[in-house]
Structures are given as structure tokens and as C-alpha cells.
Amino acid sequence: MGCVSSSSTSSPRLCKRTPGYEDPAVLAAETSFTVNEVEALFELYKKLSFSIYRDGLIHKEQFRLALFGDSKGADLFADRVFDLFDLKRNGVIEFGEFVRSLSVFHPKAPVSDKTAFAFKLYDLRGTGYIEREEIREMVMAILDEANLRLSDFAVEEIIDNTFNQADSNGDGMIDPKEWEEFVKKNPACLRNMSLPYLEDITTAFPSFVMYSRAEDCSGLK
The missing domain is CATH 1.10.238.10 (EF-hand)
Structure with missing residues (x-):
């Protein structure tokens, strides 16, 4: 060859x-x-x-x-x-x-793998925890990509809502276990972690474009 x-x-x-x-x-x-x-x-x-x-x-x-x-x-x-x-x-x-x-994006991939990947996506600094500033950065990036503008108050409300649901021990950080529980209660967070056409890739080769932004977890629908 x-x-x-x-x-x-x-x-x-x-x-x-x-x-x-x-x-x-x-x-x-x-x-x-x-x-x-x-x-x-x-x-x-x-x-x-x-x-x-x-x-x-x-x-x-x-x-x-x-x-x-x-x-x-x-x-x-x-x-x-x-x-x-x-x-x-x-x-x-x-x-x-x-x-x-x-x-990880294969429909048959374990949910645990998808959950872990999504956690790493938000854990921008790789500390093993998701912090408020990381959520803020991701929310602002999503807004910028969508050409949307929200007030500082609205952004903070999104962040507060996320931490109120996910930060069960109240330490100001979301650890992997808390994230796992949060995702179980909010399965929409993993909606974009499955690309159905990966199951049919040998018969119907798709245009490979991914727009799986993280809006479902940040409250941006």
C-alpha cells in the first residue's frame, strides 16, 4: 500500500x-x-x-x-x-x-462516557471542577456565536440557576458526581452528545458539520 x-x-x-x-x-x-x-x-x-x-x-x-x-x-x-x-x-x-x-458521540456509546465528555467541555481549566467563571465564559461564548445580547443580570441568573440545581454541597463548584446527578435530572444536556448518522456512516456519508453547542445546560434554548 x-x-x-x-x-x-x-x-x-x-x-x-x-x-x-x-x-x-x-x-x-x-x-x-x-x-x-x-x-x-x-x-x-x-x-x-x-x-x-x-x-x-x-x-x-x-x-x-x-x-x-x-x-x-x-x-x-x-x-x-x-x-x-x-x-x-x-x-x-x-x-x-x-x-x-x-x-463518544455514537448513539450506542455509554451515557457515562457522554456525561464525562460534557463535563470536560465545561471544565475549561481542567481542574476537575466546573466553576462559576467557566460557566460564565461558556454562556458568553454561546451568546456571541448566536449574536445574542443579554444583560449582566440575565447572565448571572443563568449561572445561579445552574449552580442551584447542580452544586448540591454548596461549595461553589460542580464536581463530577454532582454533574452526573445534574445530567440525570436534565437529560437535555446530553441531547447533542449523540450524532445519529454515525450509525449509518457506511451507507450514507453525511456532511460532517457539528453545531452541538452547550445551550441546553446553560438555559439558552
Whole structure:
């Protein structure tokens, strides 16, 4: 099998020499995907990893363009999702990381995995707790993306409502256990953590765009 081609006149080809390549059977055993689904994701990965740069890796600009329809500008939510997909923390997404991270969004993925991913999405500083300022930053990012403006009072009301429900011990932080209980009572928080077409990826290849903002947990409907 050939290896990565960087020529602008040839079509992208990835193989076992591709950075981060992993055997589809191994990835299928570790995720919610079948071998056929992993192979279909490999075709998608090829397209994404050659959309701007041609090195067989998905850079942040390529990720944002594919998943959010825009490759430029600051976007807290998009950047946060990229960081969570970038498991090796090396600034790019390799094939194995791509499949493992997407597996969380598979309809058959465990709810516990979806809950944990959503927690990390809000835990912007990676402290193991969700703090008020992190909720505020995410709410403001959602508002900015939607071109909405709310008063400071309304924003604080959203934050207060979230903590009144989730911060059961009243210490001003939401820990993973409190988050789990909060999500059980507010299942809409995980509504966008399942992408139904991932089950049909071998028969109907979708336009891969994700707009799964966190509005359901922040009170922004």
C-alpha cells in the first residue's frame, strides 16, 4: 500500500505510515464503531486531513472548518472540542484520536462516557471542577456565536440557576458526581452528545458539520 501523497495534483492517500494510523480492528474493539464504520471514518479523515494542509493530520483550522463551517477567528466552544479530541495534546488530531473521540458521540456509546465528555467541555481549566467563571465564559461564548445580547443580570441568573440545581454541597463548584446527578435530572444536556448518522456512516456519508453547542445546560434554548 502507498503512503501519504503531498502532491497537489494527486488525490490524498493515507496508509499504515500515516501519523497516528491504527488498525481498524483495534479501534473497533475499543470504541462503539464496527470495523466497517472505522474504515468509513478513515475515508472521512483523509478528506479532513488534506482540506487545508496536506500532512495526513487534522489541524485546528481544518477541524473548525469541517465541524463548525469556519476556519478562522476565535471560538471558545470549537477550540474546546478540538482540545478534547487532541488526546496527545500535540496540536493536531491523529486518526486514532479522531475515532476514539467521535465514538463518544455514537448513539450506542455509554451515557457515562457522554456525561464525562460534557463535563470536560465545561471544565475549561481542567481542574476537575466546573466553576462559576467557566460557566460564565461558556454562556458568553454561546451568546456571541448566536449574536445574542443579554444583560449582566440575565447572565448571572443563568449561572445561579445552574449552580442551584447542580452544586448540591454548596461549595461553589460542580464536581463530577454532582454533574452526573445534574445530567440525570436534565437529560437535555446530553441531547447533542449523540450524532445519529454515525450509525449509518457506511451507507450514507453525511456532511460532517457539528453545531452541538452547550445551550441546553446553560438555559439558552
